[in-house]
Amino acid sequence: MTMAMDDLATGPNPANRADPIDILLAQAQSRVAELIPVRHARMSATPFTFYRGAAAVMSADLAATAHSGVMTQLCGDAHLSNFGVFNTPERRMIFDLNDFDETAPGPFEWDVKRLAASFVVAGRQNGFGEKATRKHAREVAKSYRKWIAASVQQSTMDCWYARIDTQEMITEIGSMLDTSREERAVRGLRKAQHRNSVRSVSKLCTIGDDGTVRFRSDPPLLVPVSEIFNGPHADVLADRVDQRLRDYRSMLPDHIRALFDQFAMVDVARKVVGVGSVGTRCWVVLFHGARNDDPLFLQVKEAQRSVLDDFIPTQQYPNQGQRVVEGQRLLQAASDLFLGWTSGLDENGEKRDFYVRQLRDGKGSVVIEALTEEEMKLYARLCGRTLAQAHARTGSRLDIADYLAGAKAFPDAIADFSLAYADLNERDHATMLDAIRSGRIETRDLV
Template identity: 70%
Template sequence: MAAATMTDLAQCVDPGKRRDPLDILADQAKSRVPELVPVRHARMAATPFTFYRGAAAVMAADLAATPNSGVQTQICGDAHLSNFGVFYTPERRMVFDVNDFDETSAGPFEWDVKRLAASLVVASRGNGFDAESSRKNAREAARSYQKWMQKSVTQSTMDCWYEGVAVEEMLGIIGSKLDSSTEQRAVKGLQKASHRNSIREVSKLCVFDEQGNPHIRSEPPLLVPISELASDDLADEIQGMVAERISKYRAMLPDYIKALFDQFTLVDVARKVVGVGSVGTRCWIVLLQGKGADDRLFLQLKEAQRSVLADHIPATEYPNEGQRVVEGQRLLQAASDVFLGWTTGYDENGERRDLYVRQLKDGKGSVVIEILNPKEMRLYARLCGQTLAQAHARTASRFEIADFLGTGKEFENAIADFSMAYADLNDTDHTNMLAAIDAGRIEVHDLG
């Protein structure tokens, strides 16, 4: 396909020529834990926005069917507005950045911008905003992206590499534009995130025996200790598989992180359901005990399947999908978790499963999109556009991207046109999913 002009970027896929989105979701379900697929369906069916969050594979196919800029960079692959948030850097600074890289790959830069901008329209409609306000939010994200990408080409390579949004800076930028009650709510949310760590997670996710030893609690199907997943013999086999994966994970760590990791010992393992689009992938949490009584660490081992973009664009192949996620995250994030790594192994059916590893919680938090008013959503759109540009600007593609974008309003208008049309398509897809559920063609398990 020839490279697109700026006007071409406004094109949305022809509804009559696209593959049925429900068939795409059904194909994804084949590689997932069968009893969790109805949970995923229920979460996606809740609103058009939750459907959008879970339909990254659908949008990847749709984007591949439309013209693209021809300008490639490392992209997040699923840059909707709920995949941005705050977390601690290794230096214990709280930053705002992209925080989900399950689908990361090389690809056309604007696919990330479109995924973000269309999510703003879908979320704005869900919050009851009118069409004008929804469109402005998409334009704001694209305009901010363009502004910061143009700034990047005036900076040195190292300045671009270290560029990021500290939370203190974020509040300084937007705090004066918010009313006092909204600013207080934002500060309260950040304070809540700052207290999220393994010690806090132990109190939420564990029970204690008579000796005061923690064990991961049972809340099926969302949280299930290994001992409850199968018979005793199979549970022991699964625990052995997880232990083997942790050993392989340790082997790929640099020596100084090995020295840190080796201060902990394995205590307990459980399967934990996370997110919307990720529901049904194999995701484990691992409780580790340090030298002190209250010295504990939670790690998450999350299955990394083939990126939803892989069927549509040529990309760098890694021997492990977990490595693909980790390498993409390290490239795009200003700072990453010190425990970030990957591993692999075979499940009880003999099928290979690649995973990536990270801390379960380390000051992580995200904006509650559903409570934002139009002014707050506009500011959030601007912040996400800036953050996405800074991520892309860590690559050598920033000069080519900036040259394509130019300085006029054509880019923001094209992205806004696309986003409004794609939100219409998403609404129809969501409606069709609800109809399939009502007709009994899609099973759901609503956990309330």
């Protein structure tokens, strides 16, 4: 359904929506059964954690409303916690989108709406009033519109290479903050710069008396493969992981393959990550280079169908991991050196698709709960700009800019939608709590 600008603020009809719990239970069917209660526990903590895990719910809601008809490559889950800093292959730290599990083509405003509504949901959790949260949602849309318009004035190549360097970010917003806040931001960036494979050893591994490094056991969040399976089953899984990595190696460019070949696999563990991703198969693999103190951690994460697939035409990639990787390379200003995809059989012998990336490479994110109203406003501007630059890289910027030209009502319409959707999200969260109390869904307390 194509919409006029006046319809942009319209949300789904609550009377005609699918049951959000039915949607979550349907997702659980293809996931690791023992981890589903962990996912439900994480989602049920607050309305914001529910929102983070409910991309499938919101996709169904967006698909039930009119849309612009202006298509671009979407992140698919562009909430404010899916932005952050990381190191580029050139060892420059930039700020960008950092989660692409749901990437697929779709109407451009779906990403804008998910991002703007996340600021309202998170702002309410921080204790901000309606005036402040509306302002934050409006800043997202206002910034997005501004930077889409700016991208049209750039050459195609300048638009492709545009990125937000963290030093530039500090220079731009540091003057708007008091000294203590600027110092806190700088400390956070320095902390992220040191999040690498060497630091991950102390966090994720144990070191034996003989210097042997292995993953520590912290079930169900981190479980060495030797504890999940034993005997012949462990050998079968080890062979499958090895084959998965050989397939991954075969798709790497020659120069990256030459680098990858300098590392040898040491250990494998299953790791629980995020909120919405909990229950998908995620393996972390420890390698070492020429020396035992030369580690590399790769994450081999299952890629299932995008939550957008049921609602819009999508690219038919033979591997869902390839869908994630190609979407990431298109939207992200600079991508992980080891980004790739593979497939393999799971513990039940069923084919699963995966994408591969480094587990940590200077990655860091904003602590949303610590932001003041003013800091949240600045962060909204930054995320709106970042999303605009991501969409502009796809070549859709002319169509999006034409649609938004003269549309002064765009920020207000997005803000109105965001407030209404945050109300809906709170009701969905309450529905989940009712489902837990009634025994309809199970949770697992990890405390």
